[in-house]
Amino acid sequence: MIRYALTRLALLLVGLLIASVLIFLALRVLPGDVAQLIAGPQSTPAQVAAIRHDLGLDAPLPAQYAAWIGGVLHGDFGTSLLTGAPVASELAQKAEVTVPLGIMSLTVALVVSVPLGVLSAMRRGRAVGTAMNVGAQTLAAVPVVWAGMMLVVVFAVWLGWLPAQGFPRDGWDAPGAAFQSLILPAVTIGVVEGAMLLRFVRSATLQAVGQDYVRTAAAKGLTRNQALIRHGLPNVGLSVITVLGLQVAGIIVGAVVIEQLFSLPGIGRMLVTDVGNRDLPKVQGELLVLTGFVLVVGFLVDLAHRLIDPRQREAS
The missing domain is CATH 1.10.3720.10 (MetI-like)
Known part of the structure; x- marks a missing residue:
């Protein structure tokens, strides 16, 4: 029974890891730009680019994913881009x-x-x-x-x-x-x-x-x-x-x-x-x-x- 439970637990963790990758990638193909939303309609491209840099949205996708999942493993799901709340x-x-x-x-x-x-x-x-x-x-x-x-x-x-x-x-x-x-x-x-x-x-x-x-x-x-x-x-x-x-x-x-x-x-x-x-x-x-x-x-x-x-x- 213990061996079966450990096997099922390992499959659960693998499934959760795969789900995290799919969630991360799926959200990156959604239309819209949160940096543009924060900057407002009157913002310049330079201002939008600066906000994207501050939020880490201009980093490579593997680096963004690694930062996110690393925080999750420590109980940190990040902060809201709009409110700044945990x-x-x-x-x-x-x-x-x-x-x-x-x-x-x-x-x-x-x-x-x-x-x-x-x-x-x-x-x-x-x-x-x-x-x-x-x-x-x-x-x-x-x-x-x-x-x-x-x-x-x-x-x-x-x-x-x-x-x-x-x-x-x-x-x-x-x-x-x-x-x-x-x-x-x-x-x-x-x-x-x-x-x-x-x-x-x-x-x-x-x-x-x-x-x-x-x-x-x-x-x-x-x-x-x-x-x-x-x-x-x-x-x-x-x-x-x-x-x-x-x-x-x-x-x-x-x-x-x-x-x-x-x-x-x-x-x-x-x-x-x-x-x-x-x-x-x-x-x-x-x-x-x-x-x-x-x-x-x-x-x-x-x-x-x-x-x-x-x-x-x-x-x-």
Whole structure:
């Protein structure tokens, strides 16, 4: 197990290194010049060139990359080209919104998908199972922005139960208000992602029903549902854990959109703003952190799968 974990950790680090190179190069082909933006429209070419030199933007690309990645290895993500603030501190501040939003969204997705997916499979061919399957397919096709707007109309405008936008100025020092401000965004992402996961859980459950060990348990006196719950659902759980890495990536993408819609001061909203401003150090740091988070979740999922499934341990 230790050898497997070290191998997976090495692959994670290699993947993160490759991602850093791709992020760095991709941002260099974006149109626009941050030096020109800082200098203003009335600036002379000499002034723009001086700013580029001060910011280190005229150095060779390998030197720029080496300086950036060297700082990252020491916990220094650089400073914002526009504000001069440390990127690491801004990332930590924005993560106080994005990380709880992601956790709440994933919780909603699991609460929606696992029990309803199993129930849909167990009621296959009946009206309830058919309705749940059709509903999941419909929700999975709904754009997350449209789902968010509909929830705002119902729960914020019509019922007035929850805030439509914003995050309290005091942040988590006002935990009640902070939690309330994340409910609608989390439900928006969680329901859409949960509908996608529900279909997967349903398929995995139907596959488990047809396995020999479930039929054998039923032949020994258990009902079909009892055999499925006792012997089939553990394998369904393994399948759900496997797909969670993909769901986390979907939740991060959804968070970038939803933070804009609900005016949440998170990493996703900051990323969109910084891309428009060509603030390269901040964009690099934001993309690297989001990519690293997805890779770490995949690493943890692999370890959990290997710990839970004895067949993988025996095969090693």
